[in-house]
Amino acid sequence: MLTQLHPSATREASAGQAFEGHRPDAPFPAACAGVRADTHAFFLDVDGSLIDIADHPDAVEVPEDLPQLLAALAEQADGALALVSGRTIQALDILLHPFGFAAAGSHGAQMRLEPDGRILSAPALDTALADAVKEVADGFDGVFAEDKGTAIAVHYRAVPDAAPSLRRALLELLRARQDVRLMPGHCVFEVKPASLDKGTAVADFMARAPFAGRVPVFIGDDVTDEAGFGAVAARGGLALAVGSPRPGTQGVLADPRSVRAFLTHLAAVPQQRRR
Numbered sequence: 022m023l024t025q026l027h028p029s030a031t032r033e034a035s036a037g038q039a040f041e042g043h044r045p046d047a048p049f050p051a052a053c054a055g056v057r058a059d060t061h062a063f064f065l066d067v068d069g070s071l072i073d074i075a076d077h078p079d080a081v082e083v084p085e086d087l088p089q090l091l092a093a094l095a096e097q098a099d100g101a102l103a104l105v106s107g108r109t110i111q112a113l114d115i116l117l118h119p120f121g122f123a124a125a126g127s128h129g130a131q132m133r134l135e136p137d138g139r140i141l142s143a144p145a146l147d148t149a150l151a152d153a154v155k156e157v158a159d160g161f162d163g164v165f166a167e168d169k170g171t172a173i174a175v176h177y178r179a180v181p182d183a184a185p186s187l188r189r190a191l192l193e194l195l196r197a198r199q200d201v202r203l204m205p206g207h208c209v210f211e212v213k214p215a216s217l218d219k220g221t222a223v224a225d226f227m228a229r230a231p232f233a234g235r236v237p238v239f240i241g242d243d244v245t246d247e248a249g250f251g252a253v254a255a256r257g258g259l260a261l262a263v264g265s266p267r268p269g270t271q272g273v274l275a276d277p278r279s280v281r282a283f284l285t286h287l288a289a290v291p292q293q294r295r296r
């Protein structure tokens with residue numbers, strides 16, 4: 022599924038490109054052998070997997086041809102490609118303009134499953150909780166809260182030493198709550214619905230076309246991706262870590278550049294076969 026946020030998006034994707042900027046620095050892990058665009062479904066984490074981590078969420082640099090590369094692979098996979106991110110789907114659409122990919126946002130609290138581009142969303146966190154989380158964040162110099170509606174990320178990248186006391190304060194705040202949980206990520210603590218994660222997102226996608234019947238592949242770099250790794254493993258799929266091995270992964274791609282090289286390879290193979 023690829024929503025046309027821009028009228029020429031699908032036509033541009035169909036044209037096919039070489040994506041010359043993404044050459045692998047090293048051979049792909051052995052676990053990648055046999056992965057094909059026409060038989061597999063692709064679940065892709067964004068920050069730290071498709072794009073490099075930056076000092077601030079707004080400071081990330083998206084390689085110029087990444088949207089086009091993802092669109093080309095989505096087309097080769099008959100739409101069986103979804104972004105599975107902690108960011109909101111609206112934020113993903115801005116980063117990957119002009120395309121609106123199938124996506125899970127806010128760690129599964131938002132889902133875009135249908136070709137009409139509609140976003141299904143869990144209820145926003147209650148205002149009292151959101152305000153209390155922001156108050157905790159405001160109590161730490163260099164910490165800031167990113168309110169995503171359905172989840173709040175509390176970022177401490179500028180002050181890593183604050184992590185233990187920040188975590189204690191947030192856990193104390195959530196002590197009586199069963200409906201939300203605190204999830205750690207890269208220099209961030211996320212307050213999010215307890216029942217939704219990247220694993221529930223993968224399960225939702227895999228239950229419907231064009232994902233159903235394909236072998237799922239999840240690529241991610243963080244503890245927040247582990248539910249996604251588990252969901253693909255439960256369906257006979259492949260979990261690939263980025264950077265260093267993570268529990269439940271069968272191979273490691275060195276960095277986002279290597280991930281893009283692998284996706285470039287996958288997008289190119291069927292095109293070559295067709296000639």
Ligand SMILES: O=P(O)(O)OC[C@H]1O[C@H](O[C@H]2O[C@H](CO)[C@@H](O)[C@H](O)[C@H]2O)[C@H](O)[C@@H](O)[C@@H]1O
Nearest residue numbers: 067068074075076077078106107108207208209
């Ligand atoms: O699930 P992901 O696609 O990996 O998104 C996870 C979070 O990404 C963003 O924060 C992270 O990336 C920032 C930019 O590189 C970095 O500054 C921050 O320290 C990281 O935690 C995003 O802001 C969050 O909302 C996402 O949940």
